Amino acid sequence: MAEISATLSDQLAEAVEGMPAFPKSVQRILEIARDINCQPKELVSVIEKDPVMTMKLLRAINSAYYNFPKQITTVNQSLVYMGLNTVKNMALSFAIIGVLPQKNNADFDMQQYLVHSLTTASIARLLCQQQDNKAIDPNDSYLAGLLHDFGKVVFAQFMPLQFREALAMSAEQGIPLHQAEQQIIGTDHSVVGAMLVGKWQFPRPLTEAIRLHHGTIAPENDMLVNLFIANQVSKKLAMGSSGNPVVSRLPMTLAKRFGGNLDDIIVRLGDLSRIVEEAQTFAKIGKEAA
């Protein structure tokens, strides 16, 4: 798979610094900042739903300036370490950049992307909880889901015309989007997403899961397995859209391990309507903000 040059990697990382967050979180953060009695848990619930804000917050907190004993992967941890006000002010500084435009030149639907990312995140966390897997933290699985397609937002913002072409190619030819990206852009969103989280010192298993979510799914890599399945479930049930029309089949090894195909897994996941509702509510553009 094509890697990206050091120069491009620096340019993309820098571009993300200045990238605005999603409309609903920007609106909510501004409201929270004005409300002296705001509940800290409200703040957490807003930031952890926004891939841009989460990415920037964790990037700053995991920077070499603090050298915390463990890598910080949740907004709650950030709050305990850095304090409510610091996190609130960081979120505010992300919010005042502006809002990520709903329309971009790539014709990539940000609202649908957000629903896809949020549902993938919640399903990955749910899978982890249902497995009662001590090897991975459900919160890390959530984060992997939230950020797995972050590369697409970067493409939509910074190379919109090429990305639009890739989206069109994927739709017309019915090929997976990452393959179309490779042909047109020369790399794909999993490489770019992993490059960014790797550059910002997010935990290695997370970086690897993002890098490999369209690659060979090693059955022993639990975080990757959960991310892969959550991603397919979200697509299969058309929870939002990732711009990729192709739902991948469960590799044999996984089908054996999970005792069935994707549909069986979906049945075992139970009622997902709350997850979808929450994601849709958050992704909806806040009209009341106007």
Added chain:
Amino acid sequence: MKVKFWGVRGSIPSPGQKTMRYGGNTTCIEIRTDNNELIILDGGTGIFPLAQTLLKELPVKAHIFNTHSHWDHIQGLPFFIPIFIPGNTIYLYGAFDPISGAGPERIMSIQMQYSYFPVREAEMQSRIQYQTVMPGETLSAGSASVTAVLLNHPVINLGYRIECGGKSVFFTGDHEPHYNIYEPGDDGYTEYQTLIEEQWQAIVAAIKDVDVLIADCAYTQQEYPAKKGWGHGTFDSSIRLALAAKAKVLYCTHHEPTRSDDELEKVFAEALSRYTGTAGLPEIRLAREGEGIEI
């Protein structure tokens, strides 16, 4: 090791008849190692009278550790006369602030803007060195070692443990014990509680068996609910911390600016009365401007 309080007031200097006994200057603590090396904890207005005493021991070499960048911990720094005298060496240590993206150098550059202070930063003639300190990092300051510990305040606040010649002092700066932001039964409650307990253990470990703990006791336990989230401790929270860490002496500081000496003694006595007979209780004192101790 010697410890001397030059400022014990929180928030804003509070001179006047009602604060004569405990003093009105904001936070500043002088520490002398066994070799008489100078360590200063915070540069509130108390650093100005301290500076006067240093003029007879030029050249000065001072290690100033800033807990955080709020006014009552930095306001005296531009008046720390040794910074203007050639031949002096000043080290200013502090945390990295993620909001401004800067370390302790910004404490001086912001305060010494020409509109607000008549002398420009470039006119400081001493050798001044800024060092950003990471939580958990241990630095040498002369013969002492100083370890920074991340505490909880609206801005990043580092507590410092100073060790020298087998003795130790810990200063919290401003610190409010962590509290759970979720209600019991909320999804995040248990996770958050675990995180808080981890932090509590880490802080207690950092203070463990210290000879002198100097802690933020801004509020009484009755006042606290109205000030929750403001980033300060209470007499009771600091006593609990001292007990858990098995500190030998606890100095209560960051006195409320509106609290008169009489009221301060009254609320202090009330807090102490709740711990009468508690096993392992340290000796608990009110920090008083001008008081010095040798440990």
